Amino acid sequence: MAYDYAKFIRPGRLPHIWCPGCGYGIIMKSMLRAIDSTGWSKDEIVLASGIGCASRLPGYVDFNTIHTTHGRSLGFATGIKLANPALKVIAMGGDGDMSAIGGNHFIHACRRNIDITVLVFNNYIYGMTGGQYSPTTPMGAKATTAPYGMIEPSFDIARLAVAAGATFVGRTTSYHAVPMEKLILQALNHKGLSVVEIMAGCPTGYGRRNGQKAASDMLIWEKEHAVPYEKAKNMTEAEMAGKFAIGVIYKDESRPEYVESYDRAVGLSKRG
Amino acid sequence: MAKAVIEINAECCKGCYICVELCPTGALEIKDFKAAVKDAELCTGCMSCELRCPDFAIIITRNAK
Numbered sequence: 001m002a003y004d005y006a007k008f009i010r011p012g013r014l015p016h017i018w019c020p021g022c023g024y025g026i027i028m029k030s031m032l033r034a035i036d037s038t039g040w041s042k043d044e045i046v047l048a049s050g051i052g053c054a055s056r057l058p059g060y061v062d063f064n065t066i067h068t069t070h071g072r073s074l075g076f077a078t079g080i081k082l083a084n085p086a087l088k089v090i091a092m093g094g095d096g097d098m099s100a101i102g103g104n105h106f107i108h109a110c111r112r113n114i115d116i117t118v119l120v121f122n123n124y125i126y127g128m129t130g131g132q133y134s135p136t137t138p139m140g141a142k143a144t145t146a147p148y149g150m151i152e153p154s155f156d157i158a159r160l161a162v163a164a165g166a167t168f169v170g171r172t173t174s175y176h177a178v179p180m181e182k183l184i185l186q187a188l189n190h191k192g193l194s195v196v197e198i199m200a201g202c203p204t205g206y207g208r209r210n211g212q213k214a215a216s217d218m219l220i221w222e223k224e225h226a227v228p229y230e231k232a233k234n235m236t237e238a239e240m241a242g243k244f245a246i247g248v249i250y251k252d253e254s255r256p257e258y259v260e261s262y263d264r265a266v267g268l269s270k271r272g
Numbered sequence: 273m274a275k276a277v278i279e280i281n282a283e284c285c286k287g288c289y290i291c292v293e294l295c296p297t298g299a300l301e302i303k304d305f306k307a308a309v310k311d312a313e314l315c316t317g318c319m320s321c322e323l324r325c326p327d328f329a330i331i332i333t334r335n336a337k
Contacts, residue, residue, distance in 0.1 A: 021326065178323065216292075219294065
């Protein structure tokens with residue numbers, strides 16, 4: 001049945017600024033449905049974002065939102081969570097925001113295992129500034145600053161998060177709208193730092209330079225190159241070449257959560 | 273009778289063609305740079321367009337059987 005997004009959207013803010021065919025609108029819809037399923041009230045949810053196309057999202061939704069400096073969404077989110085642990089804090093940003101400019105904030109938030117949900121919108125490019133290559137641009141792909149093709153190896157954000165110590169890591173794509181909603185819901189309900197990397201198409205900055213001129217080509221590419229993690233585990237490196245695993249990649253509920261450890265250390269038994 | 277009613281919010285639609293390309297039955301088209309219903313009878317209510325419309329422009333309401 002048709003889902004009513006209007007209750008979460010600030011009146012008069014649509015249409016949004018994202019380009020025609022941008023996958024971020026699809027992510028926003030899945031995220032709103034996931035947040036709705038948690039049953040949390042709008043007042044206890046905080047969205048923190050940095051700078052970039054993905055970071056424009058909090059401007060459209062009717063929660064507590066903060067639009068911060070480039071890459072620093074996790075710094076602000078950590079402060080908000082520590083000040084009031086009862087709040088449900090969601091930090092979001094693009095691949096450049098989270099893995100380049102905010103790369104240190106990202107790995108250290110993962111290491112602390114603080115109870116924040118991090119959504120990384122990965123469109124392989126710095127979209128807002130005109131399509132410069134980012135740390136996730138695949139080898140050989142063209143960008144405005146890589147006219148002969150990207151020569152640097154790229155980051156795998158999900159593996160980076162696992163290595164840095166995040167206790168819930170998942171990956172999904174903008175094509176998989178319903179699985180994405182379920183994955184974000186799992187991440188929101190996880191206690192500890194959860195990272196969801198969402199592959200999304202940037203038809204303007206990336207697609208048209210890399211043989212995916214139509215927005216739908218990017219979605220179909222995602223469908224064809226995504227492999228469920230359970231299946232990907234048993235595939236060889238050669239079989240996985242050019243493809244990526246989606247679903248829950250890592251989950252660990254045994255590690256201590258940062259706010260609880262902090263409260264114990266300073267003698268606060270219960271707050272919030 | 274069609275299985276679902278397609279509503280398009282032309283103000284939000286940016287004419288990105290995602291709905292047209294992903295519709296399994298070809299019920300939608302682009303007219304004057306905006307999504308439009310080509311043949312409402314073809315709609316099966318699969319929600320493929322609504323779920324992946326990035327612009328909050330399509331609302332599908334399934335008819336009761």
